[in-house]
Amino acid sequence: QVHLVESGGGSVQTGDSLRLSCVDSGRTFSSNTMAWFRQTPGKEREYVGHISLSGGSTYYTDSVKGRFTISRDNDQNTLYLQMNTLKPEDSAVYYCAARSGSLFSRLAIEYDYWGRGTQVTVSS
Numbered sequence: 546q547v548h549l550v551e552s553g554g555g556s557v558q559t560g561d562s563l564r565l566s567c568v569d570s571g572r573t574f575s576s577n578t579m580a581w582f583r584q585t586p587g588k589e590r591e592y593v594g595h596i597s598l599s600g601g602s603t604y605y606t607d608s609v610k611g612r613f614t615i616s617r618d619n620d621q622n623t624l625y626l627q628m629n630t631l632k633p634e635d636s637a638v639y640y641c642a643a644r645s646g647s648l649f650s651r652l653a654i655e656y657d658y659w660g661r662g663t664q665v666t667v668s669s
Contacts, residue, residue: 547571547643547658554639554663561631561667567624567641567660574622578644581615581626582653583637584662590640592651596624604649609635631667638662 553565567579580595594605596615603615614627624641642656650656 547573547577549641549643549658549660551639551641551660551663554665556666556668557631559632559667559669562627562629563631563665565626565628565639565641565663565665567626569622569624569643571622573645574617574643575619576645577658578647578649579615579617579624580642580644580649580656581624582640582642582656583635583665584640585637590653591637592653593626593639595649595651597649598647606651628665631665633667633669636665636667638664 548570549567551567581593582590583593584590592606594615596603596617600617612630616625640662641660643658644656
């Protein structure tokens with residue numbers, strides 16, 4: 546069973562940083578590819594990036610490359626998203642997602658488990 550809970554969102558200014566966390570209370574965290582998505586009202590959920598099972602590989606959408614960093618602590622069943630140099634267009638509800646196994650996808654529909662999200666608001 547996978548149960549994901551995000552935290553760390555908030556309201557910040559342009560250029561600030563935030564660190565989101567996602568804790569999995571289940572027992573299969575280290576067996577899941579983990580990803581971050583984000584969504585704004587009226588738009589589809591957008592892929593932000595993902596991390597491999599071991600944490601050795603990360604991938605990002607172009608708009609966050611160089612600013613966002615995904616990491617994971619398999620001992621603590623926790624996924625992180627470090628967001629630096631935030632921009633107003635980064636404002637969204639951020640979701641963590643889990644996909645069983647090592648295959649990854651940028652498509653939200655292919656992720657099996659989701660948290661409820663945490664709001665990030667960046668003002669200019």
